[in-house]
Amino acid sequence: MINTFIGDLGHFSVILAFVAAIVSALAYFMASFRQPLGQDRLDWKLLGRGAFIVHVVAVFGIIFSLFEIIYSHRYEYHYAWSHSSNHLPTHYMISCFWEGQEGSFLLWIFWHTLLGLMLIKFNRKWEAPAMAVFAFVQLFLTSMILGVVIGDLKIGSSPFILMRDFMPDAPVFKLDPNFIPKDGTGLNPLLQNYWMVIHPPTLFLGFAAALVPFAFAIAGLWKGEYKEWLKPAFPWTLFAAMIMGVGIIMGAYWAYETLNFGGYWNWDPVENAVYIPWLTLIAAAHTMVIYKRSKSALRTTYLLVIVSFLLVLYATFLTRSGILGNASVHSFTDLGLSGQLFTYMAAFVVLAAGLMIYRWKSIPATQKELTTYSAELWVFIGAAVLCLGAFQVLVTTSIPVYNSFMGFIGLKTNAALPADQIGHYTKFQLWVGVGIAVLSGFAQVLWYRKTDKESISNALSIPLILTFLFSALVLLSGKMGWIPATDVTKEWIYVVLLVTSLFAVFSNLSMMLALIQKKVTLSGGAIAHIGMAMILLGILYSSGYSKVVSENMSGLLYSREFPDEMNRDNVLLWRNQPLEMNGYKVTYKGQFLEVKDFPDYVNKQVLFQTHDPYKALARTDLKIDGKVVHKTGDTVEIYPENTYYQVEYQQKNGKTFTLWPRAQVNPEMGLLASPDVKVFADRDLYTHVSSIPKPDEERTWSEVKEHLIGIKDTIFINDYVAVLYGLEKTNAVQGIDLNLTAGDVAVQADMKIFGEDKEYHIHPVFVIKDKLVGRIPDEVDDLGVRITFNNIDPVQNKFSFGVETTQKDYIIMKAMEKPFISIMWIGVFVMTGGFCLAIYRRYVEGKTPEDGMRNSKPQKRKAMVA
Template identity: 35%
Template sequence: MQDIQYIGEHLLPGRLGHFFVLSGLVSALLTFFAYRKTTITNQDSSWLKFSRISWGVHAFSILSVIGLIFYMMVHQYYEYRYVWDHVSNDLPMKYIFSAFWEGQEGSFLLWMFWHVVLGSVVLFTAKKWESGVMTWLAAIQVVLVSMIAGVYFADSFRMGSSPFMMMRNSMDAPIFQNPNYLSMITGNGLNPLLQNYWMTIHPPTLFLGFASVSIPFCFAMTGLWQKNHTEWLKPVMPWTLFSCGILGTGILMGGAWAYEALSFGGYWAWDPVENMSLVPWVVMLAALHGNFISRHTGHSLRTTYLFYIGSFMLAVYSTFLTRSGILGEESVHAFTQMGLEWQLVGFIGIFLLAAGYFFFSRYKSVPVIKKEESMQSREFWMFVGSLILIFSSILISFTTSIPVWNKLIDVYGSVMGKGDMTSYHKAIPLDPITHYNRFQLWIAVLVTLLAGPTLMLRFGGMGWDLYKNKFFKHIVISAAIGSVVAFLLSKWIILPGWQYAVLLSAASFGVISNVDYLISFGKRTLGAMASGLSHGGFALMVIGIMASGLNKRIVSENKFAEEGIAQGFDPGKNAFLIKNMPMFMNGYWVTYKSDTLQGLTRFYEVEFLKMTEKGDTVEHFTTYPDVLYDRKLTKVATANPDTKRYADRDMFTYVAGLPPEQQDVANIAKADSLLEYKSYVISPGDSIIAGKFIVTLDSISLDSKNQGYIRQENDLALSGNFSVRNIEAPGTKKAYPTLLVRKGLLYGMNDQINDFNLRLRLRSSSLDSLIPLDENLNYEPLVIKPQETKSWKDLKITFEGIDKNITHPNYKAEEGDIAIHGVVKIETPRHQVFTARPLYFIRDGSPFNMKVYLPDLGLHVRLEKIDPAKEEFTLLFARPSAKPSLALEMAEEVPRNDYIVLEAILFPGINLFWGGAIIMLLGMFIGLYKRLRKS
């Protein structure tokens, strides 16, 4: 294979890419050692200068790697595996970013990119903390760059997976024996599920959140390392708030994506990947509170260290879970394996060891205040709150880590020589949502109870004796108003158990006590707004979760529901909707009105109508859920929901199923071959009886009303226009089976009468007998004068005159042409009247003519000659058979093809969730703003 000279490959970007990956790795190592030296030498200025240059080289290398990958993607260099995997010729440019971070290598790079950005901010702003923090950040970057290094050791151990890997090196396929293989391959492209704007904005935000967790960790590690246990708390505060705000935003965006664009039917499903992005955030919140306590009172410094370290370690652990393939059977959207498992374990191991070493070796030097915090102090309850958050994250991680426990059991088994331990393996709970909710409910109760009162307390319980009256007065007021609010809400929110009543009361108290805090205690400072809004927002979010989750109502219950319940089955959430046939579902008349194709997307118009008993419209709206086809328009790739939003509720709609023929073109032929067609021969005006149907051929036309037919130039569309009656039911239905000749190819277009489960199609032989080749026709001349009537066979022919307005579809005018239509009236023995307009023209001094065809009569007409002297016209007539006819084929009991399977869910109060979450995040960003403004 080495001897093959490949054609058209672009090797330069790959070589440059490898170079920059290596320079990124080496410069990260250099930065680590240089900044370490700077720190140890007490800010030696030459070492500091060197460190900064080294970081600059590192930043440049990482940006170059990213730039090169984009360059390769934009130019579609499919010789590279990463480009081939994620780009295709038809991928719109706006999704190039999504394609970039769809893969593992790209998302690692995104993470590194944010580290470069954040690290550079640290470099310019952290002053005396720069060297320490950057030492640790560089160490993290070393490990991250190694994930994309793609370097082999001793042939068997690969370090990292390179985004610059060539296709021909990544797999062994015969195609790579061909020097010109590149002209034969085209990219795989971006998963259609990911082709939406969420994929463009969600990953960068989430990874910025992940990267932002690293900076506080680096501060904490520097504090331990330099035994400077108190000073780092202040500069780390803005970073902590930034991290809480951004990671929170990223997680919320993930929920919004799931709700808006995916088919989950909700914003949170307790999927392992979701959980593991939540846990580092929760621990970061604990660290935020720990920081407040430590800075204001000097208490709990050790736990604050642990919280910061924990948050980062959990972010790394989360990376391990989602990228090692260990979740395999448990998660909807984990990455697949790419051989980095041990490297990821190493990532966790190295930093766990480092953190453990520094924490325990410095343990004794961390200052501790002997005096116990008093119960009347803010820090006491803040600490309790932090412990509750940690508690919550332990519970979530415990269940989410089940696959890891299984692996550990296996390792234990092989170490102890106990053989196969599979029988000890466990799986994630059968109903994870109920499982997590059951525990997290109590966390939410405790947090919402503590959120308000804690803020009303003072650090150190200052002046408690004077203060306590005010405190208790407001607690009582909040509890009283909160109870009223909870009582009113309980009229609306359906509570399945007393636990939920407790939660609703606690959350209502949480909202009211924080409003009370903002009004009566906060003195309208930024700091008070930050804490009051984030605490109150959280409580409001909890109410929103209860309202939208507990009051969620499936609207699309189908008519089989009752029968299902009788059998003890789940009634199901999908309804069968026939086009233009309104169905009554849970108070709504729902109608599937139409579908329209735009590009690769087919939109379904679904109308909802709510009426009073008198027939007045109460509510009327339309949603447009859609399905997205693959790029060849042959197969449905994914379905997207559409949601009607109100202030107090959302109606979520989703197309859960389509007729097989609309899902995949391949199903059309398959379904058709299963049908039993019967053949008939039928002439215009005649009727046939087929089973319980009376079928009449009203006419034959050269233009089709078939729904699937879109007219193009030079088409020949032969359509039978049928009326069908069912003997057993009233009403007449129309059908337009068609034979289409387009660009020399013949297409048959069947038509279906869904109400009769009847499908009609024309045999291609219809075309042969109706429109034979001209040379096989036996034309007979008829000489006629204007306004004269003559007989030809059983027809009465009148020549009505000439028309210079040319309408013949096949005629293309050229300069110097003289062209006229003859207007010929033809009357049948049954006194039907037809008009034929044959064309006669003179071009370059020679006469030509073009025929017309009357399909109902099977008659071909030409105007052959004009004798101006005698005022005589010579017409040519040909009629291959006495009576034209169509070869019709009909199948009965055909499955319908005019329906959708609809899922419609009502989410009441979901805006309380979004609103509460946004207020909470806003509070964090206000806190960040306050700190930044101060410094």
């Protein structure tokens, strides 16, 4: 019998969490119903708080149960079987947790529980109305993993369903209802990367944090506290924007070092779905700044905060409903939850929209006239630019939704995503980048200076001079070939983005230096803007001036099946045969495998793979710094799905370095290639494998050529020479148990093949067992040679060997130089640092009356563009 205790515990925890969320939402609602803010009914409030704590405990029970199922390889459960396997390292088992939809929902729920506890602890005044919203959201999210079926109605998808219940019609379960698979299907190979361990939790923390300002905004509308909610919500808005941005960049870096499209952003619909609410959250933070200074843009702030959370829900609907179909490589398949997801999203759209409409006229609005030199005007325009950028991406990304909706009402549409999505988005988003750069520099100066024309001109003079000097220097350097760039005059929009980004750097730098002298925390906005401008510069050069260095100059067409781009932008490298390539001498050195608990990659040639694909025998001692870690003949654990290809680069100055791009042939997904990157001060050299020889079972060997030779005789194999040095009896062959008995014999040949620059030992075996003859060939993959020990002629003292050849080992490889990409990654750290300062400042101000500036004169109040 299958022990279902852990699954029953998990499922019970889900039900308990769901019920507790219902009780908490209702209790918090009743505590605040018709009560002034901060004067909640204590009995209902304590019930709501207690129910939420029970909800938290139940969520931890769900997490414990699910991870126990994955970690203990309980393949009787479908979730463990479909996402894990016996040979995954522990850190990848963590990735298995959120690879599936149910696990990703659970991750989202988990972050909400922690944030909810923080609100209870630190925001007692707003606890009841805000937590009513929080618990209501948790109710919907928990329902997504409930896994209850009532007739034809399915509520949620349980991660604790047994295999026999998930696929009851499978023949194996009809024969044996207690059948348990010995191994799982494993984690998606593309997700077997350390960034997938930290990227999803970070991104989902950003999603979860977006709920906090939304909850405060709804609570403010509900309780008629139209302005007071901004204080506690402001730091959380900045926090959500910062974490969501960091999560997006983590995903971009994962794509950069795992996927082989040659970049970090591909305008995939799932990428876009996260990018959109990030832009609107940043816009909301800026309108909050405007309100704190001039008491205007409050309605806009409400709209942006609410829309940001609703866009997070929309992103969830896009990625998990299956509506994107083949439009995205990231989206989940439909688990039958699309209707439930739509209900979830629609419930909050109706709630928020209805409340906004009902309270719209009550929300204070100022009629202050904004002049040309008003900082608030330019900050507002900046927020509008961010929203326009989000809107453009939203409209195109939603095309599959339009088609689905029209089909639902009986109309057919032919709308399709743009054929060139990168070009479609980029041509508009470049101008968004220009607008952000200009406004972040100009508005920041206006914010801290007098609003007369002379003061502004003086403040802008030095940044403008530095901008034009550096722009001219960069353009001249590119024209002269001093920096890795093309002729910028051919793409004039690049010149505009370069100039405006430099202006953003210098204008914000001047303000940062001035503000630090007064108070460090005042400089948070300027620092964040500098980081954003650096990101724009990094994107400009790494994407706009990316250069293919692996141009095919041989005149050969590798394959008619390959697209023109692959035949043009890739080089063919035979093993150990150097090739000149755009200033580099490149040599492919061979295939290597990853051995468990061994720090270096190991040449595949010195590992004899057994019938167990995860185990191999060492053909030689494996050493680290002269110390033997594994002796010849030892069994070692390997990760066969990860084959690394050693590519040695030699620069013109004679210096060499080695890259290890990874590739594997997946039965369902084809060739999966992950690049390796060499980081220089001014560029990255990005290298990935585009094509490899067919797997062993698909290789075509030549006809066997017989050779009868004696000891020390030679065999000529194409351009190589093989020498037979001797024979020896053996009782065991690596990877094969011969089970020799009396009268059986096995003879192993000791041969050496001399390659171009390396000698190879080869040991074919001749076996006589139970009066039957057996032969165990040996191969040298480097040379495409297989030798079989065929016979022994005791009369002539000669030995017969059969030689087969196949195509030598090779790779087809693409290499690109991405100039100044490090500026972008550094910019991320700078921007995050600015956000941290801004969050700290707003948190401190939120604890003091009137933003901590009661004693300041209105005209001298200092604020920041967050």
